Amino acid sequence: MSEDITGQSRRIDVAAAQSGIEAESIKLRTRDLNVFYGSFRAIRDITLDFPTMQISALIGSSGSGKSTLLRTLNRMHDAIPGTSVTGQVLLDDQPIYGEDVDPIMVRRRIGMVFQRPNPFEKSIFDNVAYGLRFVGKMSRTEKRDRVEQALKQAGLWKEVQDRLDSSAFSLSGGQQQRLCIARAIAVEPEVVLMDEPTSALDPIATQNVEELMRELSEKFTIIVVTHNMQQAARVSHTTAYMTMDDDKSGVVVEVGPTGRIFTNPKDPRTEDYITGRIG
Amino acid sequence: MALTDAFSRSGGLRLRQRLQHGDLIFWLVALFFALLVVALLAIIVAVTWDGSDEARDTFGIIGFITSTEWNPVAGEFGAAPAIYGTVVSSMIALALAAPPAIMIGVFLSDLCPDRLRAPLSLMVELLAAIPSVVYGMWGVFVLIPFYRTFIASPLSETVGEYIPLFAGPVAVGRGLLVAGMILAIMILPTIAAVSRDVLTVVPTHQKEAMLALGATRWEVIRHAQLPYARAGIVGGMMLGLGRALGETMAALMVIGNMPRIEASLFQPATTAAAQIASQLPTTESDLHASSLILMALVLFLITLVANSIARLLVWNVSRQSGGR
Incomplete structure (x- = not known):
């Protein structure tokens, strides 16, 4: 199984090279990754490459292990008792599950945006500035600059610049999600993980966030889990399709450049999923 | 209707x-x-x-709670010393109990290994099941000798010379501070249990948001959980305060039962509940009995207010945690 996937991931590299994207620049890799909740094996032997400054989408039906895979990439599962991980996750070729690796430092380099907007019960400014306290000491003006920059990158600055002191809960759902994105990028991570970032948003807000993702991919490596196949087709450069295979969850069926996955899937199961026959 | x-x-x-x-x-x-x-x-x-009809007619409610004179033989009844003792000993108890109780709550909700959580929670709750007369006895035989030798005497002989709050003489040691210490142990389980409960219901998405920013475990607790649970923890503190205000037996046994207002925490004092319990069986006159009943009414109002505030705060937290 794993050989098969490795072979496929080599195929993307070729495809990526053909489409003019630098194939050798891989930010994050997984190698034979398995995650267990107790004795339940949630993802199996996953070997995937996530190219630098690109958007990679993970699609698949509920229970296929997409979110588990995503959360394994920045060690969010560490705090949950009974979770164990085998195999490797490499960030810039350094293992993040190494014995001497501090999960805190991993999360500072790999930020995360969640399914539901989850701002803190604080002002708009404080929400964005909150992560900066963990980065290190900085002057007040430096902090202001970082907050302003993050809000501009998140496309929220124009809407909130006159009310930075109002509560984050005074914003609409879509604005709150962009605020959470601003909060995540203010600490300047290298990778941003997004777990179904638009599933709680209306179509207009979804469109805003998708545009934002494309802009952010010029500075960050983005990995997004989505239930919405159109979204994966619209925003991502590469797509991986995950499924529950013969009652086994957490299997990557096929991975490749998004255009090819959606127009010319090689695996019949991928074709069934994207044409809506299952899912 | x-x-x-x-x-x-x-x-x-x-x-x-x-x-x-x-x-x-x-x-x-x-x-x-x-x-x-x-x-x-x-x-x-x-x-x-x-x-309390007779007492109210004689002194008036305002006169009763502001007068510092309590002399059953002379027929003088003022509740100020008892109210002062009640409030001050309870405040001492709250100040001593809250910090460790909140730490216990944090430990039980977040840091405790799963195997230890249930037995440890049970032990903390069992503290609340010990009868107050047992606490009082423990206070008399264990806490007071220790307190007199290692806290009250050294303090009153040094800083007590200059600071009235710690002035001597210590005598046997019964007084406001040691009553506050006993009450602190008695209200500790209440505050710890409520803190644990409100910290447990802090939504996962709040903790994860903080974690994903690169926060340490302590930073998640400090910046995500404690602020979110703050109202509930304050509610737990008010519940504890309510218990301390009404506590009778333990306070009665260690506070010294003198209806006086003194600056020093080492001096004997009294609480409303202790005064009622110790004097009601042997009243000097109908006015004496009536004054004790009026004091009961005053005490009831104080605890009613404290408990109402507490319930309101705790209720607010449990209501909010459903929605977000």
């Missing part, structure tokens, strides 16, 4: 059905017992109000 509403809502046919199935009877029985609680509260207020 509620009865007629129920009848008119149910209508004629439904009423017959309800009678047939016994639902109405069940409803009436349940309603009766529910109203009984309200009636009981009303009766207690009415009886204390009626019983």
Whole structure:
């Protein structure tokens, strides 16, 4: 199984090279990754490459292990008792599950945006500035600059610049999600993980966030889990399709450049999923 | 009123059905017992109000709670020393108990290994099950000797010379501070249990948001959980305060029972509950008894206010945690 996937991931590299994207620049890799909740094996032997400054989408039906895979990439599962991980996750070729690796430092380099907007019960400014306290000491003006920059990158600055002191809960759902994105990028991570970032948003807000993702991919490596196949087709450069295979969850069926996955899937199961026959 | 509403809502046919199935009877029985609680509260207020008639006529409520003179033989009754002792000993208890209790709550909700959580929670809750007379006895035989030798005497002989708060003489050691210490141990489990409960219901998405920013475990607790649970923790503290205010036996055994207001925490004092319990069996006069009943009414009002605030705060937290 794993050989098969490795072979496929080599195929993307070729495809990526053909489409003019630098194939050798891989930010994050997984190698034979398995995650267990107790004795339940949630993802199996996953070997995937996530190219630098690109958007990679993970699609698949509920229970296929997409979110588990995503959360394994920045060690969010560490705090949950009974979770164990085998195999490797490499960030810039350094293992993040190494014995001497501090999960805190991993999360500072790999930020995360969640399914539901989850701002803190604080002002708009404080929400964005909150992560900066963990980065290190900085002057007040430096902090202001970082907050302003993050809000501009998140496309929220124009809407909130006159009310930075109002509560984050005074914003609409879509604005709150962009605020959470601003909060995540203010600490300047290298990778941003997004777990179904638009599933709680209306179509207009979804469109805003998708545009934002494309802009952010010029500075960050983005990995997004989505239930919405159109979204994966619209925003991502590469797509991986995950499924529950013969009652086994957490299997990557096929991975490749998004255009090819959606127009010319090689695996019949991928074709069934994207044409809506299952899912 | 509620009865007629129920009848008119149910209508004629439904009423017959309800009678047939016994639902109405069940409803009436349940309603009766529910109203009984309200009636009981009303009766207690009415009886204390009626019983304190003579004291209110003689001193007036304001005069009663502001007068510092309590002399049963001379017929002088002022509640100020007892109110002062009640409030100060409870405040000391709260100040001593809250920090460790909140730490216990944090440990039990987040840091404790799973295997230890249930037994440790049980032990903390068992602290609340110890009868207060046992606490009082422990105070007399263990805490007071320790406190006199290692806290009160050294402090009163050094800084006590300059700071009235710690002035001597210490004598046997009974007084406000040691009463506050006993009360602190007694209210610790209440605050710890409430803190644990409100910290446990902090939504995962708040903790994860903080974690994903690169926060350490301590930073997640400090910046995500404690602020979110703050109102509930304050509510737990108010519940503890309510218990300390009304606590009778333990305070009675260690506070020294002197109706005086002194600057020093080492001096004997009294609390409203202790004064009522110790004097009611041997009243000098009807006015004496009536004054004790009036004091009960005052104490009841103080604890009612403290508990109402507490319930409101805790209720707010549990209501919010459902929505977000």
